[in-house]
Amino acid sequence: MQRLTAIFLLVGLSPLLAVLGLVTRISQGSPVLFRQQRSGLGGKLFSIAKFRSMTDRRDANGELLPDEERVTAWGRFLRRSRLDELPGLWSIARGEMAFVGPRPLLPETIASLGERGQERGKVRPGLTGWAQVNGNTLLSLDEKVALDLDYVRNPSLGRDLVILMRTFWVMIGGERRTSVAGSRAKPDLSQHR
Template structure:
């Protein structure tokens, strides 16, 4: 009942309200990133949603496109801009995903949408994470985020799918707000991303 009817209504209502309330901040960050990145304020990438359906996720672009002499992109750390660091450190880069929630691609809470190339690497158990819409935040994020191994993250994702409820969503939302305010749960230096998922050990 909750997952099928109430959760989508709450997602749409809350995302719409948030976008209206934070619209001045949204506009300010967009303008700053346009100048800082010399053109692009948004990062759009294909991600798998519910049942593995691919959709374009929207985030603020925190890295520029600078390349080295051989034409390859510089490392994440080298491409992360001053404004980008501040936006990522405060998790403000996730704000545009509220648009994905309004479109119905995502939920406020659910397993984080990962890369499409990971789809063929999941075990049947891990693939259960796609039984619900992906979320801006989730059970794995409030239990360690990038400090967790891939296997630990997937266990939390599947646990969420199997126990989703209004009470659990409320708990995740409150803990997320607390972690964002205290800037906890990102990776060691707040800037780098996890190593790519390469599948399960044989």
């Protein structure tokens, strides 16, 4: 069902995707998409795509400048509105991701999390998730992982619907650290290190 929904969304959103791709190309050059290997269900690797939000600007020694110096104004808009994530619909259509679940992390990050990383991998990673609607970039990695584990351990359609609705509010109003982040994240940390 999710795969079919993602295909319909890709078709329906194709004009928006084309405009976002064109503006990204004009503002940042090629390639339009950023691709990276991520860890999915059961640790299986897949390639995730996002609209690029940074340039490849380098210093005099040829080293990449810090991220904050390479993010463009357009890139900040894409990130804040979460529109940079729309190419992830392809991963849902291919069955590598779900609409809701823990965000896919780099394989080395999953490895560094030990058992917590393995437990996160018991469900398909999502385009949005419990941590993303409870603070996301305002949270530490441990807080995000604790929220992800809470999601994995307590699955429900009702929660998925809440996450989807709150995702739209985050897209419109921006990130806010919620009380859920503080109350649910801390107990899980002591139990699952």
